[in-house]
Amino acid sequence: MATMCLLNICLVLLFSTEIYSLDCKMLHLQQNKVNMKSLELLSKMGGQFPLQCLNENRNVGFLQKVLRPTESQKENAKLIILEIFQQIFNIFSKNLTQAAWDRSFIQSFQNGLYQQIEQLEKCLHSERENEIPYLGNEKILFPLLKLKKYFERIGDFLKEKQYSLCAWETIRWEMERCLLFVDQLTERLQN
Template sequence: MTTFCLLQISFVLLYITKISTQDCNILPLLHNKMIQGNLHLLNKMGQQFPEQCQSEKIHFKFPEQFLKLRQKENAKVEIQEILQLIFYIFTKNLTLAAWDGRSLERFQNGLNQQIEHLEACLTERMEKKQPYSRSEEIIRLKLKKYFQKIDNFLKDKQYSLCSWEIIRLEMRRCLQFIDKVIGRLRN
């Protein structure tokens, strides 16, 4: 009887492992759909870009090295990093942003789901404590610097309506860059 129970437990664990492995193997397709959903929510959160904010537009230079990633594992790590930083930005002082609260909440939840999914797929790497390559580390630092500029911009503009609208446009660009990388990795 004990052997039968152990055998059943083994089959269940094997099945769960197989499902989670398959889930990570379909990652590009899954995240492509999630990115598209988040882009839709980001657009739905606000209206057209306010005319009075045109003069405040600023160009944040997204790290182009990210777009050149060739290995799926490296891309997963960097995508997770970007999503975490976007999530961090959208947990800031949003009181002056005149956005649809329900869409904003769904956007934040969607980001959180993607982050958790990537985390689950990357746990093996984390457990092995594989060090980041030099190129990965450079990309990570450039991404952090990029998001620090965005964070500083919001603080300098005191989280004004225009600053949030500019950041919403920039985050749309970030998600589109992620989508490009995911699309390239699918092929």
């Protein structure tokens, strides 16, 4: 039953991605839809935040403090969103044994992130064919480095807490905030 449900979710994600891949100008619509599904899956994945974890040290910082929206202008939004999705995917590919979350939700969440990463990479590749590579651009390089440091702190936090249930719940909560930040950046794509 769970396998059939997971298969249905994957097929919906696959078909919706194929439909939207026809035009990268519609990227914001696809991003909004899949991002909302990802938020829903994150919420369902663990349910209520465990009371025993309320006192957990949440010293990972907040993405909004690390990366101000002004640094994420429209031309950089896709690259920043791509980096956030790649980093979240990497975090959720680590030692999840202590998390005690529903595996089908985790897999669906990872599949959705992977689809978004692929879509963004395709659109960025087609946009950059005739442009100067962004790696030399300080306006994007600095925010990307900040993002990498932020997610390194998250990885360090998980290791320090030995991938405990409370550490994972704290990170799940923080990833919800990251996806909400992605929604703000996605709004820039449609303007």
